Ligand SMILES: *[C@@H]1O[C@H](CO)[C@@H](O)[C@H](O)[C@H]1NC(C)=O
Ligand SMILES: *[C@@H]1O[C@H](CO)[C@@H](O)[C@H](O)[C@H]1NC(C)=O
């Protein structure tokens with residue numbers, strides 16, 4: 197409205213100046229001025245009439261909404277666009293609650309391209325980032341990235357990097373403790389805020405992809421099962437860690453063990469963020485020497501959704517050297533031959549058929565492995 201008033205004032209100023217100078221002006225120019233003046237006056241009258249009739253409110257709202265078109269209030273986009281800022285101010289309780297929203301109508305009223313959420317659970321830097329950059333290149337729109345690192349770590353990625361501003365609010369996490377599961381739930385919850393994320397893969401800074409993006413996307417999207425390790429181990433490191441105080445929610449026959457590096461679909465991710473029943477039991481009764489990050493999700497999901505679990509992880513790891521930790525591979529280990537040995541002799545079930553492709557990712561790779569990995573990637577890894 198202010199700009200319209202200003203326009204009117206300007207027009208008045210114009211009248212004054214034309215009148216005082218009109219004598220020296222040719223008639224045709226004067227006609228043009230008068231015609232413009234008539235237009236301006238007509239426009240002003242219409243504006244004033246509109247504002248009076250429909251109220252100043254409408255005029256103001258119209259101006260406001262045309263300036264803030266990026267927010268698109270009142271459209272469906274407002275509900276389905278992923279958050280533009282990952283570093284939100286929600287605490288865990290607020291975040292988990294928000295992430296547990298599930299639409300009851302299963303058909304999406306828009307064309308939805310399902311994405312894979314790659315969730316990196318790290319201590320600090322991502323030493324193999326440039327390998328991952330190459331892996332993701334050209335597949336925009338089919339993936340999202342989330343990074344949970346120690347809260348004290350300040351990530352510095354170039355704006356051109358796929359990891360730029362992909363850090364989520366984090367808290368310190370300790371292996372074998374509930375704080376590790378909390379970090380994983382936090383990653384899942386942040387990733388659930390994007391309605392287009394359909395599959396959720398948990399990775400560490402020492403993981404590498406064993407195939408190119410197309411192969412991995414196809415393998416995950418066409419699988420009837422989620423890839424989470426769930427093994428009924430009758431020994432001391434399996435059932436031996438079960439505590440009878442977990443009954444009746446958890447029976448010893450339902451007790452499972454598996455590696456924490458999982459892939460789950462959206463339904464299972466919601467199961468995990470919304471859980472309070474099993475969370476309480478595991479927090480209280482699965483403490484060292486019960487390592488909660490090896491038991492909580494495999495056991496809980498076996499109770500709730502056994503029929504959609506592959507019961508195996510698709511992240512390769514080498515325990516053959518023995519000891520408490522799996523082998524870490526560095527510069528001297530990584531050759532084409534080494535990677536081909538990982539591919540060879542695989543035998544597992546994929547969609548109820550025998551398959552020789554069982555592992556999509558591998559760990560653990562030291563920072564020094566980056567250079568040889570980049571060197572052999574196009575030949576052996578396919579990207
Ligand atoms: C995984 O194990 C559960 C029992 O814990 C079973 O019901 C399910 O069929 C298994 N999944 C596959 C793919 O065999
Ligand atoms: C893979 O394992 C299945 C079931 O154990 C077996 O029938 C099949 O022959 C094996 N395939 C290879 C190539 O070893």
Ligand SMILES: *[C@@H]1O[C@H](CO)[C@@H](O)[C@H](O)[C@H]1NC(C)=O
Pocket residue numbers: 408409410411578579
């Ligand atoms: C990905 O790898 C597969 C199998 O190695 C290959 O057939 C395909 O061409 C590769 N795709 C791209 C986009 O490089």
